[in-house]
Amino acid sequence: MKFMIKMLAAQQLLSSLAVVLILSFPLSAAGQTQDLSRPAPWLQSLDQLPEVLRQNEAIRLDLQALAVGYGAAIQKVVGQGPQRFSLVMANGRIILYDDGRLKGPEEKLDRPDLEDMLAQPYRPGPLTQPPQANEDPGRIRVEAFFQAVYGATPAEVQAHLVPVPFLGTTVRFQGNNGAAAALGRVGVRLSQLLAQKPTLRGYILPLQGTYNHRRIAGSERLSAHAWGIAIDLHRGTYWRWGRLLAPMELLALQAASPQEIVQAFEAEGFIWGGKWYHYDTMHFEYRPELLAKARLAARAAAPARDR
Numbered sequence: 001m002k003f004m005i006k007m008l009a010a011q012q013l014l015s016s017l018a019v020v021l022i023l024s025f026p027l028s029a030a031g032q033t034q035d036l037s038r039p040a041p042w043l044q045s046l047d048q049l050p051e052v053l054r055q056n057e058a059i060r061l062d063l064q065a066l067a068v069g070y071g072a073a074i075q076k077v078v079g080q081g082p083q084r085f086s087l088v089m090a091n092g093r094i095i096l097y098d099d100g101r102l103k104g105p106e107e108k109l110d111r112p113d114l115e116d117m118l119a120q121p122y123r124p125g126p127l128t129q130p131p132q133a134n135e136d137p138g139r140i141r142v143e144a145f146f147q148a149v150y151g152a153t154p155a156e157v158q159a160h161l162v163p164v165p166f167l168g169t170t171v172r173f174q175g176n177n178g179a180a181a182a183l184g185r186v187g188v189r190l191s192q193l194l195a196q197k198p199t200l201r202g203y204i205l206p207l208q209g210t211y212n213h214r215r216i217a218g219s220e221r222l223s224a225h226a227w228g229i230a231i232d233l234h235r236g237t238y239w240r241w242g243r244l245l246a247p248m249e250l251l252a253l254q255a256a257s258p259q260e261i262v263q264a265f266e267a268e269g270f271i272w273g274g275k276w277y278h279y280d281t282m283h284f285e286y287r288p289e290l291l292a293k294a295r296l297a298a299r300a301a302a303p304a305r306d307r
């Protein structure tokens with residue numbers, strides 16, 4: 001009997017989680033076409049975690065964002081004692097959420113966990129405040145996570161690349177996890193934009209590249225281009241070509257970039273490197289979890305009547 005009650009309670013928790021997830025992602029929200037209805041059955045495994053982890057709002061937000069961004073690529077979560085848990089990826093790879101270590105900015109880049117990767121909020125839309133020093137949302141990447149989703153070796157990644165028509169050209173982009181489809185939708189949005197504002201064409205074309213198996217200049221870290229989830233537009237600038245900028249210079253740099261182009265990408269789950277303190281204004285990267293997290297956080301902060 002006690003067991004039955006426990007089972008019932010667990011089922012109620014699961015269905016309430018499912019409801020929260022569905023309510024959190026109306027398909028019509030703010031022009032987003034991210035596939036927010038994608039079910040994430042692995043969220044049910046949250047029930048296995050200790051209460052203290054399950055009830056932690058920051059963890060719940062991160063897991064919901066990962067569920068929207070990578071639903072099918074994740075199999076379940078598994079607890080490891082009272083404080084820790086990991087994601088088990090669909091390919092069996094186990095990835096720790098929080099290693100519990102305090103890190104400086106360089107170590108966060110070099111040895112991040114998932115919590116580090118999701119910690120800096122990405123702010124969609126035109127920025128009114130410049131990024132703080134080392135505020136580079138999306139620049140911290142857990143390589144093992146992306147390898148599990150998109151391919152662990154160049155050969156594996158290349159096997160997943162698909163051709164995407166993009167403004168009269170064709171580019172190769174990552175077919176897994178909806179990345180190529182999202183880029184295709186960005187292309188449709190941009191072609192509508194260029195029909196109205198043909199002068200923006202020179203910002204975008206000719207493209208500087210998509211897939212490229214390489215490490216980031218001056219580091220041992222893999223570039224997002226190595227998984228085929230990033231695209232560089234024609235016009236832009238990169239902090240390594242010049243210098244790091246003061247806050248007002250960063251805002252001016254962002255304002256000088258056509259925001260309609262940025263919005264077309266953000267609407268489809270891409271982040272813009274122009275919002276980083278370590279700016280890279282031609283760089284766009286498919287990171288649906290960061291856009292999902294921004295929207296979830298905005299909803300949680302909104303007055304109840306607006307939800």
Ligand SMILES: [Zn+2]
Nearest residue numbers: 230231232283
């Ligand atoms: Zn790039």
